[in-house]
Amino acid sequence: MKRTLQVFSTGPLALVQDLGRPGHAHVGVPPSGALDVPALRLANRLVGNAEHLAGIESLLGGLAVRAHSSCTVAVTGPVVPVQVDGRPVGSHVPVHLAGGRTLTIGTPTAGLRCYLAVSGGIDVEPELGSRSRDTLSEIGPAPLAVGDLLPLGEGDGIPTGQDELAPPCPPAELLVPVSLGPRDDWFEDPAGRLAGYWTVTPESNRVGLRLNGEPLRRRADRTGAELPSEGVLTGAIQVPPSGLPVVFLADHPTTGGYPVAGVVAGSALPALAQARPGTRLRFRPRPVG
Amino acid sequence: MRWLPYGADAALIECDSLAETGAVRATVASAGIPDVVEVVPAARTVLVSVRPDSKALAEIRALVEAADLAHPPAGESREHVLDVRYDGEDLELVARTAGITVEDVIALHTSAFYAVAFTGFAPGFGYLTGLPEPLRQSRLDSARTRVPAGSVAIAGEFAGVYPRASPGGWRLLGHTDTVLFDPRAERPALLAPGDGVRFRRAP
Numbered sequence: 001m002k003r004t005l006q007v008f009s010t011g012p013l014a015l016v017q018d019l020g021r022p023g024h025a026h027v028g029v030p031p032s033g034a035l036d037v038p039a040l041r042l043a044n045r046l047v048g049n050a051e052h053l054a055g056i057e058s059l060l061g062g063l064a065v066r067a068h069s070s071c072t073v074a075v076t077g078p079v080v081p082v083q084v085d086g087r088p089v090g091s092h093v094p095v096h097l098a099g100g101r102t103l104t105i106g107t108p109t110a111g112l113r114c115y116l117a118v119s120g121g122i123d124v125e126p127e128l129g130s131r132s133r134d135t136l137s138e139i140g141p142a143p144l145a146v147g148d149l150l151p152l153g154e155g156d157g158i159p160t161g162q163d164e165l166a167p168p169c170p171p172a173e174l175l176v177p178v179s180l181g182p183r184d185d186w187f188e189d190p191a192g193r194l195a196g197y198w199t200v201t202p203e204s205n206r207v208g209l210r211l212n213g214e215p216l217r218r219r220a221d222r223t224g225a226e227l228p229s230e231g232v233l234t235g236a237i238q239v240p241p242s243g244l245p246v247v248f249l250a251d252h253p254t255t256g257g258y259p260v261a262g263v264v265a266g267s268a269l270p271a272l273a274q275a276r277p278g279t280r281l282r283f284r285p286r287p288v289g
Numbered sequence: 290m291r292w293l294p295y296g297a298d299a300a301l302i303e304c305d306s307l308a309e310t311g312a313v314r315a316t317v318a319s320a321g322i323p324d325v326v327e328v329v330p331a332a333r334t335v336l337v338s339v340r341p342d343s344k345a346l347a348e349i350r351a352l353v354e355a356a357d358l359a360h361p362p363a364g365e366s367r368e369h370v371l372d373v374r375y376d377g378e379d380l381e382l383v384a385r386t387a388g389i390t391v392e393d394v395i396a397l398h399t400s401a402f403y404a405v406a407f408t409g410f411a412p413g414f415g416y417l418t419g420l421p422e423p424l425r426q427s428r429l430d431s432a433r434t435r436v437p438a439g440s441v442a443i444a445g446e447f448a449g450v451y452p453r454a455s456p457g458g459w460r461l462l463g464h465t466d467t468v469l470f471d472p473r474a475e476r477p478a479l480l481a482p483g484d485g486v487r488f489r490r491a492p
Contacts, residue, residue, distance in 0.1 A: 022326050022327065023326055023327060024412075024477075024478075025327040025329045025336075026327065026328055026329050026330065026407075026408060026481065026482055027408050027412060027413055027470075027477070027478035027480075027481055028408040028409055028410065028411055028412040028413060028414055028478070029412045029477070029478075125473070127472035127473055127477075128472055128477050137411065137412045139412065139472045140472075179294065179295075179296045179297060181293055181294045181295065182293035182294065182295050182300075182301040182303075183293075228331065228332035228333045228334075229331050229332060229409055230301065230331040230332075230333070230334040230336065231301070231327070231329030231330075231331055231334065231335075231336030232336070233295065233296065233299055233327070233336065233338055235296060236295075236296075253409075254329060254408075254409060255329070255331055255407075255409035255410075260295075263295055263296030263297075263299070264296075265296070265297065266296075266297070266298070266341060
Protein backbone atom coordinates (compact mmCIF):
# COMPACT_ATOMS: atom_id res chain seq x y z
CA MET A 1 0.00 0.00 0.00
CA LYS A 2 1.23 3.46 -0.83
CA ARG A 3 2.41 5.64 2.04
CA THR A 4 0.34 8.78 2.50
CA LEU A 5 0.26 12.07 4.33
CA GLN A 6 -3.05 13.55 5.42
CA VAL A 7 -3.64 17.29 5.46
CA PHE A 8 -5.22 18.61 8.68
CA SER A 9 -4.68 22.32 8.19
CA THR A 10 -3.42 24.30 5.19
CA GLY A 11 -2.66 27.80 6.44
CA PRO A 12 -3.30 30.62 3.92
CA LEU A 13 -2.04 28.63 0.91
CA ALA A 14 -0.23 25.31 0.62
CA LEU A 15 0.87 24.07 -2.80
CA VAL A 16 2.70 21.05 -4.10
CA GLN A 17 5.84 22.31 -5.82
CA ASP A 18 8.92 20.80 -7.40
CA LEU A 19 11.39 22.44 -9.78
CA GLY A 20 8.63 23.25 -12.27
CA ARG A 21 8.09 22.60 -15.96
CA PRO A 22 10.41 24.88 -17.94
CA GLY A 23 10.46 24.33 -21.71
CA HIS A 24 6.76 24.75 -22.46
CA ALA A 25 6.53 28.54 -22.83
CA HIS A 26 6.05 28.16 -26.61
CA VAL A 27 2.69 26.49 -25.96
CA GLY A 28 1.72 29.07 -23.35
CA VAL A 29 2.65 27.15 -20.19
CA PRO A 30 4.61 28.99 -17.45
CA PRO A 31 7.59 27.33 -15.74
CA SER A 32 6.00 27.35 -12.26
CA GLY A 33 7.88 25.43 -9.52
CA ALA A 34 9.08 26.38 -6.04
CA LEU A 35 9.71 30.14 -5.77
CA ASP A 36 12.58 29.66 -3.30
CA VAL A 37 14.40 26.90 -5.18
CA PRO A 38 17.41 26.57 -2.85
CA ALA A 39 15.03 26.09 0.12
CA LEU A 40 13.20 23.21 -1.59
CA ARG A 41 16.47 21.62 -2.68
CA LEU A 42 17.82 21.83 0.88
CA ALA A 43 14.64 20.32 2.36
CA ASN A 44 14.91 17.43 -0.07
CA ARG A 45 18.58 16.84 0.76
CA LEU A 46 17.80 16.86 4.47
CA VAL A 47 15.34 13.97 4.08
CA GLY A 48 17.53 12.00 1.65
CA ASN A 49 15.59 12.85 -1.51
CA ALA A 50 16.85 13.83 -4.91
CA GLU A 51 16.64 17.64 -4.99
CA HIS A 52 13.97 17.74 -7.68
CA LEU A 53 11.27 15.81 -5.82
CA ALA A 54 8.00 17.54 -4.96
CA GLY A 55 7.42 19.05 -1.54
CA ILE A 56 4.91 21.48 -0.11
CA GLU A 57 5.30 25.25 -0.39
CA SER A 58 3.53 26.71 2.64
CA LEU A 59 2.69 30.42 2.51
CA LEU A 60 3.05 31.86 6.02
CA GLY A 61 2.95 28.44 7.69
CA GLY A 62 -0.11 27.07 9.42
CA LEU A 63 0.29 23.69 7.70
CA ALA A 64 -0.47 20.50 9.65
CA VAL A 65 -0.03 17.00 8.19
CA ARG A 66 -0.33 13.53 9.73
CA ALA A 67 1.86 10.68 8.56
CA HIS A 68 0.02 7.44 7.93
CA SER A 69 3.31 5.59 8.02
CA SER A 70 6.80 6.38 9.22
CA CYS A 71 8.75 8.98 7.19
CA THR A 72 11.50 11.58 7.43
CA VAL A 73 10.50 15.23 7.06
CA ALA A 74 12.26 18.61 7.04
CA VAL A 75 11.06 22.19 6.92
CA THR A 76 13.18 24.93 5.32
CA GLY A 77 12.81 28.52 4.15
CA PRO A 78 12.69 31.15 6.87
CA VAL A 79 13.21 30.03 10.48
CA VAL A 80 9.88 28.75 11.72
CA PRO A 81 8.55 26.82 14.73
CA VAL A 82 7.93 23.16 13.82
CA GLN A 83 6.20 20.72 16.16
CA VAL A 84 5.49 17.00 16.17
CA ASP A 85 2.42 16.26 18.29
CA GLY A 86 2.99 19.57 20.06
CA ARG A 87 6.67 18.96 20.78
CA PRO A 88 9.08 21.51 19.22
CA VAL A 89 11.52 19.89 16.81
CA GLY A 90 12.86 22.88 14.88
CA SER A 91 13.21 23.77 11.23
CA HIS A 92 16.16 23.01 8.94
CA VAL A 93 16.77 19.57 10.46
CA PRO A 94 15.62 16.10 9.42
CA VAL A 95 12.85 14.87 11.71
CA HIS A 96 11.52 11.36 12.03
CA LEU A 97 7.73 11.39 11.80
CA ALA A 98 6.33 8.10 13.05
CA GLY A 99 3.05 6.80 11.66
CA GLY A 100 0.08 8.52 13.29
CA ARG A 101 2.05 11.57 14.40
CA THR A 102 1.21 15.11 13.25
CA LEU A 103 3.68 17.71 12.05
CA THR A 104 2.67 21.34 12.45
CA ILE A 105 4.41 24.34 10.91
CA GLY A 106 3.96 27.61 12.84
CA THR A 107 4.13 31.10 11.40
CA PRO A 108 7.51 32.46 10.35
CA THR A 109 8.37 35.83 11.89
CA ALA A 110 10.15 36.90 8.70
CA GLY A 111 9.91 35.68 5.13
CA LEU A 112 6.89 34.17 3.42
CA ARG A 113 7.33 30.63 2.16
CA CYS A 114 8.34 27.49 4.05
CA TYR A 115 9.10 24.21 2.32
CA LEU A 116 8.20 20.79 3.66
CA ALA A 117 10.00 17.82 2.15
CA VAL A 118 9.00 14.24 2.94
CA SER A 119 11.13 11.17 2.26
CA GLY A 120 10.04 9.79 -1.12
CA GLY A 121 8.55 13.12 -2.18
CA ILE A 122 4.90 14.00 -2.78
CA ASP A 123 3.96 11.54 -5.52
CA VAL A 124 0.86 13.04 -7.13
CA GLU A 125 0.34 12.59 -10.89
CA PRO A 126 2.69 14.88 -12.85
CA GLU A 127 1.37 17.20 -15.56
CA LEU A 128 3.74 18.31 -18.32
CA GLY A 129 6.58 16.60 -16.47
CA SER A 130 6.07 18.36 -13.15
CA ARG A 131 3.99 18.07 -9.98
CA SER A 132 4.00 21.84 -9.43
CA ARG A 133 0.79 23.79 -9.02
CA ASP A 134 0.72 26.61 -11.54
CA THR A 135 -1.61 29.21 -10.02
CA LEU A 136 -1.97 31.19 -13.26
CA SER A 137 -3.01 28.45 -15.68
CA GLU A 138 -4.31 26.06 -12.99
CA ILE A 139 -2.14 23.18 -14.13
CA GLY A 140 -0.99 20.62 -11.57
CA PRO A 141 -2.50 19.53 -8.25
CA ALA A 142 -5.11 21.84 -6.72
CA PRO A 143 -4.11 23.87 -3.67
CA LEU A 144 -4.10 21.59 -0.63
CA ALA A 145 -7.37 21.27 1.25
CA VAL A 146 -8.16 19.84 4.66
CA GLY A 147 -8.64 16.09 4.36
CA ASP A 148 -6.43 15.62 1.30
CA LEU A 149 -4.46 12.38 1.26
CA LEU A 150 -1.10 12.93 -0.42
CA PRO A 151 0.64 9.85 -1.82
CA LEU A 152 4.36 9.55 -1.09
CA GLY A 153 7.01 8.04 -3.33
CA GLU A 154 9.47 5.35 -2.31
CA GLY A 155 11.82 6.91 0.23
CA ASP A 156 15.01 4.90 0.29
CA GLY A 157 17.54 7.73 0.23
CA ILE A 158 19.83 8.47 3.13
CA PRO A 159 19.26 11.83 4.87
CA THR A 160 22.36 13.93 4.42
CA GLY A 161 22.03 15.71 7.75
CA GLN A 162 22.18 19.40 8.26
CA ASP A 163 24.38 20.65 5.45
CA GLU A 164 23.73 24.36 5.84
CA LEU A 165 24.46 25.82 9.24
CA ALA A 166 22.11 28.73 9.59
CA PRO A 167 18.90 29.34 7.69
CA PRO A 168 19.01 32.68 5.91
CA CYS A 169 17.42 35.54 7.76
CA PRO A 170 15.61 37.77 5.23
CA PRO A 171 17.25 41.22 5.29
CA ALA A 172 15.06 44.22 6.05
CA GLU A 173 16.01 45.76 2.72
CA LEU A 174 16.95 44.02 -0.50
CA LEU A 175 19.49 45.06 -3.09
CA VAL A 176 18.54 43.28 -6.32
CA PRO A 177 21.00 42.97 -9.22
CA VAL A 178 19.33 43.70 -12.56
CA SER A 179 20.44 43.59 -16.19
CA LEU A 180 18.90 46.45 -18.14
CA GLY A 181 16.92 45.62 -21.27
CA PRO A 182 15.46 44.50 -23.54
CA ARG A 183 13.16 47.59 -23.50
CA ASP A 184 15.01 49.97 -21.20
CA ASP A 185 15.12 52.45 -24.09
CA TRP A 186 11.37 53.01 -23.64
CA PHE A 187 12.01 54.84 -20.34
CA GLU A 188 13.57 58.03 -19.05
CA ASP A 189 16.70 57.23 -17.02
CA PRO A 190 15.72 53.58 -16.39
CA ALA A 191 18.87 52.81 -14.38
CA GLY A 192 18.38 55.81 -12.11
CA ARG A 193 14.70 55.16 -11.58
CA LEU A 194 15.12 51.45 -10.85
CA ALA A 195 17.87 52.26 -8.35
CA GLY A 196 15.39 54.19 -6.20
CA TYR A 197 13.39 52.68 -3.34
CA TRP A 198 10.50 50.32 -4.10
CA THR A 199 8.03 48.70 -1.71
CA VAL A 200 6.53 45.23 -2.16
CA THR A 201 2.73 45.52 -2.24
CA PRO A 202 0.12 43.05 -0.89
CA GLU A 203 -1.09 42.38 -4.47
CA SER A 204 2.07 40.33 -5.01
CA ASN A 205 1.74 36.57 -5.58
CA ARG A 206 3.38 33.68 -7.42
CA VAL A 207 2.70 35.43 -10.74
CA GLY A 208 4.64 38.53 -9.82
CA LEU A 209 5.95 40.90 -7.23
CA ARG A 210 4.07 44.18 -7.59
CA LEU A 211 6.00 47.22 -6.49
CA ASN A 212 5.11 50.71 -5.39
CA GLY A 213 7.40 53.72 -5.63
CA GLU A 214 8.27 56.64 -7.86
CA PRO A 215 6.88 55.48 -11.26
CA LEU A 216 9.11 54.99 -14.28
CA ARG A 217 8.31 57.47 -17.02
CA ARG A 218 8.22 56.62 -20.68
CA ARG A 219 10.36 58.63 -23.04
CA ALA A 220 8.41 61.23 -24.98
CA ASP A 221 8.73 59.27 -28.24
CA ARG A 222 7.30 56.13 -26.56
CA THR A 223 4.40 57.72 -24.72
CA GLY A 224 1.19 55.96 -25.74
CA ALA A 225 3.12 53.55 -27.97
CA GLU A 226 2.02 49.93 -28.09
CA LEU A 227 4.32 46.95 -28.02
CA PRO A 228 3.19 43.76 -29.77
CA SER A 229 3.09 41.01 -27.11
CA GLU A 230 6.45 39.31 -26.67
CA GLY A 231 7.83 36.44 -24.62
CA VAL A 232 8.69 37.08 -20.98
CA LEU A 233 10.77 35.13 -18.47
CA THR A 234 10.92 34.76 -14.71
CA GLY A 235 12.68 37.82 -13.29
CA ALA A 236 11.51 40.17 -16.04
CA ILE A 237 10.62 43.64 -14.74
CA GLN A 238 7.56 44.56 -16.75
CA VAL A 239 6.38 48.16 -16.62
CA PRO A 240 2.70 48.79 -17.38
CA PRO A 241 1.43 52.29 -18.24
CA SER A 242 1.17 53.11 -14.51
CA GLY A 243 4.98 53.07 -14.40
CA LEU A 244 4.89 50.73 -11.38
CA PRO A 245 6.96 47.62 -12.10
CA VAL A 246 5.96 43.98 -11.76
CA VAL A 247 8.75 41.45 -11.29
CA PHE A 248 7.54 38.21 -12.84
CA LEU A 249 7.89 35.09 -10.69
CA ALA A 250 7.48 31.42 -11.61
CA ASP A 251 3.76 31.46 -12.53
CA HIS A 252 4.09 34.43 -14.92
CA PRO A 253 2.22 34.63 -18.23
CA THR A 254 4.44 33.43 -21.08
CA THR A 255 3.93 36.60 -23.13
CA GLY A 256 3.21 40.19 -22.22
CA GLY A 257 2.39 43.41 -24.01
CA TYR A 258 4.18 45.91 -21.77
CA PRO A 259 7.87 46.75 -22.09
CA VAL A 260 10.39 44.91 -19.90
CA ALA A 261 12.91 47.44 -18.55
CA GLY A 262 15.27 44.92 -16.98
CA VAL A 263 15.72 41.35 -15.82
CA VAL A 264 16.53 40.33 -12.24
CA ALA A 265 19.57 38.08 -11.81
CA GLY A 266 18.51 34.49 -11.15
CA SER A 267 20.51 34.45 -7.92
CA ALA A 268 18.23 37.16 -6.45
CA LEU A 269 14.94 35.35 -7.09
CA PRO A 270 14.89 33.29 -3.84
CA ALA A 271 15.09 36.47 -1.77
CA LEU A 272 12.23 38.00 -3.77
CA ALA A 273 10.19 34.85 -3.10
CA GLN A 274 10.51 35.59 0.62
CA ALA A 275 9.86 39.35 0.43
CA ARG A 276 6.79 40.24 2.46
CA PRO A 277 4.50 43.10 1.53
CA GLY A 278 6.12 46.23 2.93
CA THR A 279 9.67 45.00 2.20
CA ARG A 280 11.79 47.76 0.70
CA LEU A 281 14.09 47.01 -2.18
CA ARG A 282 16.35 48.76 -4.63
CA PHE A 283 17.51 47.46 -7.97
CA ARG A 284 21.19 47.61 -8.85
CA PRO A 285 21.11 47.95 -12.63
CA ARG A 286 23.96 47.11 -14.90
CA PRO A 287 23.92 47.07 -18.67
CA VAL A 288 24.67 43.74 -20.33
CA GLY A 289 26.92 43.48 -23.35
CA MET B 290 16.66 41.78 -37.10
CA ARG B 291 17.93 43.05 -33.75
CA TRP B 292 19.51 41.08 -30.92
CA LEU B 293 18.43 42.42 -27.52
CA PRO B 294 19.96 41.06 -24.29
CA TYR B 295 17.40 39.68 -21.83
CA GLY B 296 19.27 39.08 -18.58
CA ALA B 297 22.35 36.86 -18.47
CA ASP B 298 20.82 33.74 -19.98
CA ALA B 299 18.40 34.90 -22.66
CA ALA B 300 17.97 37.18 -25.65
CA LEU B 301 15.05 38.73 -27.44
CA ILE B 302 15.44 38.59 -31.21
CA GLU B 303 13.42 41.39 -32.75
CA CYS B 304 12.23 40.72 -36.29
CA ASP B 305 10.92 42.85 -39.15
CA SER B 306 7.86 40.71 -39.86
CA LEU B 307 5.80 37.79 -38.62
CA ALA B 308 7.33 35.71 -41.42
CA GLU B 309 10.85 36.48 -40.21
CA THR B 310 9.79 35.56 -36.68
CA GLY B 311 8.66 32.17 -37.95
CA ALA B 312 11.93 31.70 -39.81
CA VAL B 313 14.04 32.57 -36.74
CA ARG B 314 12.00 30.23 -34.56
CA ALA B 315 12.31 27.37 -37.05
CA THR B 316 16.05 28.00 -37.43
CA VAL B 317 16.69 27.85 -33.68
CA ALA B 318 14.23 25.04 -32.93
CA SER B 319 15.52 22.74 -35.64
CA ALA B 320 19.21 23.25 -34.78
CA GLY B 321 18.86 21.02 -31.71
CA ILE B 322 21.31 23.05 -29.65
CA PRO B 323 21.73 21.57 -26.17
CA ASP B 324 21.13 23.88 -23.20
CA VAL B 325 18.27 25.73 -24.91
CA VAL B 326 15.41 26.02 -22.40
CA GLU B 327 12.74 28.11 -24.12
CA VAL B 328 12.13 29.33 -27.68
CA VAL B 329 9.10 31.64 -27.52
CA PRO B 330 7.93 33.20 -30.77
CA ALA B 331 5.56 36.16 -30.71
CA ALA B 332 4.28 38.66 -33.28
CA ARG B 333 7.60 40.44 -33.90
CA THR B 334 10.07 38.70 -31.60
CA VAL B 335 11.57 35.37 -30.64
CA LEU B 336 12.69 34.98 -27.03
CA VAL B 337 15.41 32.39 -26.50
CA SER B 338 16.60 31.28 -23.07
CA VAL B 339 19.39 28.87 -22.18
CA ARG B 340 20.66 27.13 -19.05
CA PRO B 341 22.69 29.35 -16.73
CA ASP B 342 26.40 29.58 -17.61
CA SER B 343 25.82 27.96 -20.99
CA LYS B 344 27.66 29.16 -24.08
CA ALA B 345 24.64 28.40 -26.25
CA LEU B 346 23.49 32.03 -26.63
CA ALA B 347 26.55 32.95 -28.69
CA GLU B 348 26.03 29.85 -30.79
CA ILE B 349 22.39 30.78 -31.42
CA ARG B 350 23.32 34.33 -32.36
CA ALA B 351 25.87 33.13 -34.90
CA LEU B 352 23.38 30.62 -36.26
CA VAL B 353 20.58 33.15 -36.70
CA GLU B 354 22.81 35.83 -38.17
CA ALA B 355 24.17 33.41 -40.76
CA ALA B 356 20.81 31.83 -41.59
CA ASP B 357 18.96 32.28 -44.86
CA LEU B 358 15.72 33.48 -43.31
CA ALA B 359 13.97 33.50 -46.67
CA HIS B 360 14.29 29.71 -46.71
CA PRO B 361 13.92 28.47 -43.12
CA PRO B 362 14.16 24.76 -42.28
CA ALA B 363 10.81 22.98 -42.42
CA GLY B 364 11.30 21.45 -38.99
CA GLU B 365 8.92 18.84 -37.63
CA SER B 366 5.66 20.67 -38.04
CA ARG B 367 2.36 18.80 -38.04
CA GLU B 368 -0.94 19.42 -39.76
CA HIS B 369 -4.30 19.41 -38.04
CA VAL B 370 -7.84 19.39 -39.38
CA LEU B 371 -10.42 20.76 -36.94
CA ASP B 372 -14.11 19.98 -37.45
CA VAL B 373 -16.21 23.03 -36.72
CA ARG B 374 -19.93 23.56 -36.15
CA TYR B 375 -20.56 27.05 -37.45
CA ASP B 376 -23.01 28.16 -34.77
CA GLY B 377 -21.02 31.06 -33.26
CA GLU B 378 -22.79 34.03 -31.72
CA ASP B 379 -20.95 36.48 -33.97
CA LEU B 380 -21.40 34.68 -37.29
CA GLU B 381 -24.06 37.15 -38.51
CA LEU B 382 -22.03 40.12 -37.30
CA VAL B 383 -18.95 38.88 -39.16
CA ALA B 384 -20.96 38.38 -42.34
CA ARG B 385 -22.53 41.83 -42.06
CA THR B 386 -19.17 43.49 -41.36
CA ALA B 387 -17.62 41.82 -44.41
CA GLY B 388 -20.69 42.53 -46.57
CA ILE B 389 -21.11 38.84 -47.45
CA THR B 390 -23.43 35.99 -46.49
CA VAL B 391 -22.93 33.59 -43.59
CA GLU B 392 -22.33 30.82 -46.14
CA ASP B 393 -19.56 32.96 -47.67
CA VAL B 394 -17.97 33.39 -44.23
CA ILE B 395 -17.94 29.63 -43.70
CA ALA B 396 -16.58 29.02 -47.20
CA LEU B 397 -13.78 31.55 -46.64
CA HIS B 398 -12.92 30.22 -43.21
CA THR B 399 -12.76 26.59 -44.37
CA SER B 400 -10.89 27.31 -47.59
CA ALA B 401 -7.82 28.86 -46.01
CA PHE B 402 -4.66 27.11 -44.83
CA TYR B 403 -3.47 28.46 -41.50
CA ALA B 404 -0.14 28.35 -39.71
CA VAL B 405 0.41 28.52 -35.94
CA ALA B 406 2.57 31.64 -35.60
CA PHE B 407 2.83 31.68 -31.84
CA THR B 408 0.85 30.95 -28.70
CA GLY B 409 -0.12 33.07 -25.76
CA PHE B 410 -3.05 34.23 -23.68
CA ALA B 411 -3.63 30.70 -22.31
CA PRO B 412 -1.95 27.27 -22.51
CA GLY B 413 -2.53 25.84 -25.97
CA PHE B 414 -4.02 29.01 -27.48
CA GLY B 415 -2.43 29.32 -30.92
CA TYR B 416 -2.48 32.50 -33.01
CA LEU B 417 -3.17 31.28 -36.55
CA THR B 418 -2.13 33.28 -39.60
CA GLY B 419 -3.64 32.89 -43.04
CA LEU B 420 -7.06 34.40 -42.35
CA PRO B 421 -8.69 35.61 -45.61
CA GLU B 422 -8.90 39.39 -45.88
CA PRO B 423 -12.72 39.83 -45.49
CA LEU B 424 -12.53 38.02 -42.14
CA ARG B 425 -9.85 40.29 -40.73
CA GLN B 426 -12.07 42.20 -38.34
CA SER B 427 -11.46 43.99 -35.08
CA ARG B 428 -12.12 42.53 -31.66
CA LEU B 429 -15.55 43.06 -30.13
CA ASP B 430 -16.01 46.45 -28.51
CA SER B 431 -16.48 44.79 -25.17
CA ALA B 432 -15.08 41.38 -24.32
CA ARG B 433 -17.29 38.53 -23.15
CA THR B 434 -16.73 37.47 -19.56
CA ARG B 435 -16.94 33.83 -20.60
CA VAL B 436 -16.18 32.25 -23.95
CA PRO B 437 -16.83 28.47 -23.94
CA ALA B 438 -14.00 25.98 -24.48
CA GLY B 439 -13.59 24.98 -28.13
CA SER B 440 -14.89 28.30 -29.48
CA VAL B 441 -13.53 28.97 -32.98
CA ALA B 442 -12.87 32.67 -33.31
CA ILE B 443 -11.20 35.48 -35.26
CA ALA B 444 -9.63 38.83 -34.35
CA GLY B 445 -7.48 41.15 -36.44
CA GLU B 446 -5.21 39.12 -38.71
CA PHE B 447 -5.58 35.98 -36.58
CA ALA B 448 -7.81 32.95 -36.25
CA GLY B 449 -7.83 30.88 -33.08
CA VAL B 450 -9.58 28.35 -30.87
CA TYR B 451 -10.16 28.84 -27.13
CA PRO B 452 -8.64 25.75 -25.43
CA ARG B 453 -10.70 26.32 -22.29
CA ALA B 454 -13.47 28.59 -21.07
CA SER B 455 -12.15 32.09 -20.44
CA PRO B 456 -13.00 35.75 -20.92
CA GLY B 457 -12.41 36.86 -24.50
CA GLY B 458 -13.05 39.57 -27.08
CA TRP B 459 -12.63 37.61 -30.33
CA ARG B 460 -15.53 37.19 -32.76
CA LEU B 461 -17.02 33.70 -32.45
CA LEU B 462 -17.72 31.71 -35.62
CA GLY B 463 -18.46 28.31 -34.13
CA HIS B 464 -17.06 25.55 -31.98
CA THR B 465 -15.02 22.38 -32.23
CA ASP B 466 -15.08 19.29 -30.01
CA THR B 467 -11.37 18.70 -30.55
CA VAL B 468 -9.40 18.98 -27.29
CA LEU B 469 -6.72 21.65 -27.74
CA PHE B 470 -5.03 21.34 -24.37
CA ASP B 471 -4.80 18.36 -22.03
CA PRO B 472 -2.09 18.67 -19.36
CA ARG B 473 -2.07 14.87 -18.81
CA ALA B 474 -1.58 14.03 -22.48
CA GLU B 475 1.73 12.92 -23.96
CA ARG B 476 1.63 16.06 -26.12
CA PRO B 477 -0.45 18.48 -24.01
CA ALA B 478 -0.92 21.25 -26.57
CA LEU B 479 -2.40 20.20 -29.90
CA LEU B 480 -1.10 23.30 -31.70
CA ALA B 481 2.57 24.24 -31.61
CA PRO B 482 4.31 27.08 -33.49
CA GLY B 483 4.99 26.07 -37.09
CA ASP B 484 2.07 23.62 -37.31
CA GLY B 485 -0.50 23.87 -40.12
CA VAL B 486 -4.27 24.01 -39.50
CA ARG B 487 -7.38 23.63 -41.63
CA PHE B 488 -10.98 24.06 -40.50
CA ARG B 489 -13.61 21.70 -41.89
CA ARG B 490 -17.36 22.06 -41.61
CA ALA B 491 -18.54 19.32 -39.25
CA PRO B 492 -20.85 16.87 -41.02
